Amino acid sequence: MKDLYTFDTTEHWARVTYTEVQAAYRAFFDELGIPYLVAEADSGAMGGNLSHEYHFESQQGEDKIMCCDSCDYIANEEVARRRPGAVASIESLAALRVWLGVSKDRKTFVAAWFPGTDGGGSASKDEVNLHALKAAEPTLDTAVEDPSRLWREFTKPGKIIHLLDPRLRLPQGNSSLLETANWASGLVKSLRASLTSNSTRTTPLEVSSIRTGDACPMCNEGSLLVRQVVEVGHTFHLGHRYKNEANANTDCEMGCHGIGVSRLVGAVAGIMADDKGLNWPPGIAPFEVVVVHGKENAEDAEKLYDGIIGSAHTPALDAVLDDRDRNIAYKLKDADQIGYPVIVVLGKTWAGKKKKAEIQCRRLGVIELVGEDEVAERVAECLRRLKSSVSS
Template identity: 30%
Template sequence: FKLQDRHGRDYCLGPTHEELVTTLVSMDTSSYKQLPVSVYQIQNKYRDEKRPRFGLMRSREFIMKDGYTFDMDQEGLDKQYKLMYDAYYRIFTRCGLNFRPVIADSGAIGGNASHEFEVLADSGEADIVYCKDCDFAANIEAVEPNTLKCDIHNDKEKELVATPGQHTIQMVCDYLHAPVEQSVKAVVYKLDDTVVLAMVRGDHEVNEVKLQNLYSAINVDMASEEDLQRCGLTAGYISPIGLKKVENFDIVCDTSVMEMQDACCGGNQKDMHYIHVNPARDFGDVKVATIRQIDAHDVCPHCGGQIVITKGIEVGQVFKLGTKYSEALGATYLDNNGKSHPMVMGCYGIGVTRTVAASIEQNHDDDGIIWPVAIAPYEVVIVPANNKSEEVMGAARSLYESMEEKADEVVLDDRNERAGIKFKDADLIGYPVRVTIGKKWQQSGNVEIRLRRTGETIEVPLEECKAKVMELLENLHKNNQ
């Protein structure tokens, strides 16, 4: 968020606080004897999201837990990183979430290693890839897919042919009776001040994060019509063949493209395409890198096994920052020989607000929320089914007071409402355990205990209710439900 004070001076709200924390720690830490240092905060964050959506999932204000570690060397960072990784794993397990830690791209924060904790949900914004045959899992942006070899061999020279009105990959391939995987797709980006022509196979997509990292770019946008004209590119018919060198214009081809033979690609003029193209022979001096995105037809890059691509909600991330911030901000320490070194940093974050939202995404039904007991606002609701009966209300209050050691986790619903409304509200709010005291108790001395997650009901005498509820809660906690 950018804003101005009353004097018109520009300010911004920091999306993260690596710089400030690094400065604060460096002011109080000068010797190796003071390391390692670990600090954290739980604080409101503000980010100027272009498209706030999904309720609490992506909003402009949210609560986040930030953690930062400072060590003498890489070995110390590796140790701290594993401690934080393991702690996050335990936290999300205890929260009852179905999640996966995945290899991630470090993004703008920087660093040389990172993992995200992704809650599996169809409504997630992240695409994650995992292998059925090994423990490989990664954000799709961070996956390095295998280079695909081509079984076709072609010695024919490239040929320029007319393709009137055919301006999409599928249209061109249908017109030329060629499979899509034998075509070359051109996508033109503006990476900071450089126009980049990215070439991938027709059945593949460009991995924009890998492209951004390849050029160490801050801004990634699609090239404008003006950019295309300046570089001599004709939209819908673009390829590297015959292009002139232009300042701030670069061409990069995916490694799988350079393996192709007998391919078709744009002819760099309207309604024209090349056929019988061998990119390694015909594309000239181009940059070659893995810039394609892995897809469901690929195999695991680690073991060759079957991969699954699914959606995830990022609820936490850990980073090995190294010395990026400490070198820039002068956060140094003296070793036992009096020699100065930059501190080696890690940073770690949990989206508290998003964790709650992600839990609801995974734990709900048509009637409302089904809270995992560890993060439920309250664990138990006691519902007197007949407010007009002093006997029923007295029994409900007595049970509520007997559970005083869990006073912060138990609610007595003594509203003057019908029992049906109370039951509906209990399901909507998602109390893990509901205790009902009503006619059955008046007739037989039994109360009804209902588990929200399974719908299971248990009848026990009122005097045994507290012990049974405690037993059920203990099991829910033990099983992270």
């Protein structure tokens, strides 16, 4: 993790610093040329009331974020909201669903109730917002795979907590779900028969997880898209944390920021790799360009390499010459697997008077023959296109 800690004397300047760090992080991710998303986030144990996460979209990612298809609302699953839907009376709701949970000490039982879209009954973990449930009941053990088994085993738990989705409305004058017999499904009746309702309480919160198609909370036209991502960076404004250097009464405003370097490298490798091998963006590639040649072109390749790294007409490029005593096919396969952004090949087209080098850029789909004097310029152009290809 590449960490950065900031200290300011006032909240105003701390927020200015926060904005500057955000700009620096965006510039860094822009340079990679890989689409990324910046989402509102929960500060969690870090504290403070302002934080953002930086994500790459990836099917291998373990996190989810919610994006509006109409406005710029983006939030992670811990803080994401949807526009409230119509309130449904549970007296007439046929698709009432419930998720059953249990505390770590197995003395508190949790029933989370919400309206279903595909029938009533018992709900699975992916149907509920575990972050909201955990916030409402911190002792909840979300790692238990089958909490309902524990419900069946204990006939007299110490406490039952009911967490009620705000889209449900309790019958007038009745605050206990277990005591409402006229609408109770078979599942609810079973719970009522096996559990006591002593010490129950009802807490309203958004119980069910957000799904693609839910209404955006920030605009009237948009719908939310749920996207699978991997987090590669985070910025936090923590607020008051330390006294100033003179130990005066004025608190310093602290910020904490970080980029997960090892996670970022793994994420980029997974996103960019194809059936030929890795495919690094120029910003983190081991070299921007590799010069590959056959044995008969070794001397010319060295001259061309010297021109690429020190051309008078283009910026100096970060290049490497593959001068190993191997055939050109072996070197080309290696170059693809390593994932150099641009490959310069001195092969058959360089023989005799032709003197044509082959420029390859897999990501841009470029395979072209150019003259010796054009090589440095064409390589530099490919790299410019790669670096400007981001669309966040």
